[in-house]
Amino acid sequence: MAAEGDLKLLGLSVSPFVVRVRMALHMKGLSYEYIEQDLFNKSELLLKSNPVEKKVPVLIHDGKTILDSSAIVQYIDEVWAAMGPSILPVDPYDRAASRFWAAYADDKLFSAYVGINRATTKVERAEKVSETVAVLERLEEAFAKQSNGKAFFAGDSVGYLDLAVGCHLHWLKAQRKMFGVVFLEAGRTPLLAGWAKRFAETDAAKEVVPDTDVVMEYAKKRQAYRAAVAVAAATAK
Numbered sequence: 001m002a003a004e005g006d007l008k009l010l011g012l013s014v015s016p017f018v019v020r021v022r023m024a025l026h027m028k029g030l031s032y033e034y035i036e037q038d039l040f041n042k043s044e045l046l047l048k049s050n051p052v053e054k055k056v057p058v059l060i061h062d063g064k065t066i067l068d069s070s071a072i073v074q075y076i077d078e079v080w081a082a083m084g085p086s087i088l089p090v091d092p093y094d095r096a097a098s099r100f101w102a103a104y105a106d107d108k109l110f111s112a113y114v115g116i117n118r119a120t121t122k123v124e125r126a127e128k129v130s131e132t133v134a135v136l137e138r139l140e141e142a143f144a145k146q147s148n149g150k151a152f153f154a155g156d157s158v159g160y161l162d163l164a165v166g167c168h169l170h171w172l173k174a175q176r177k178m179f180g181v182v183f184l185e186a187g188r189t190p191l192l193a194g195w196a197k198r199f200a201e202t203d204a205a206k207e208v209v210p211d212t213d214v215v216m217e218y219a220k221k222r223q224a225y226r227a228a229v230a231v232a233a234a235t236a237k
């Protein structure tokens, strides 16, 4: 059996959380079977593997199910510690700080920018844009502290926090095209703007990050789905 054993990933190519896990797998040089999911029509395998949240990503390692992208990345880093670079920092203080900021990005960044897509009025959209900008400004401060003047959050190469924030960049790029909002501009968040360019040039990002057009297409499909659900709910009243 290969070093990785039997490894399967249930995913959605545009999902930031799936991108995060796929980049980690790539960094470790692991081969795996990737099984794309249709979240509009969830598969038996997904429902059975993640009955609590019914979400992707799901990693299945030798029949064991591992859920939640952060937990999965940490699992990958621990199980295949001897393969590829260490994803989490080795120093306990740096590890704790990376986990803190990654949790912050999960909690605040995703909900802020997804809100831009979900907004039904201009005012609501503008609020979500400001919220996204505020989170990015905080992450700019985090970058200044964590990177110590180096290229990435983790130093000279990509680590846990880079994956945690970098996995969202394709969505910010798509929103620029969809709504004309420019995030990560040199004027406001110069450090993150430079980092985002370097991140996009890494092998892991090039291998895994989907094209902006694919992201936009999915965003439009989601919007149409939400609109149809709203109409159905209103007619049922």
Ligand SMILES: N[C@@H](CCC(=O)N[C@@H](CS)C(=O)NCC(=O)O)C(=O)O
Pocket (backbone or CB within 6 Å): 012, 015, 016, 017, 039, 054, 055, 056, 057, 067, 068, 069, 070
């Ligand atoms: N905290 C989870 C979040 C995963 C998540 O939100 N996945 C979304 C795709 S981006 C999903 O599967 N949504 C399905 C649904 O909400 O029905 C993680 O980090 O893995």
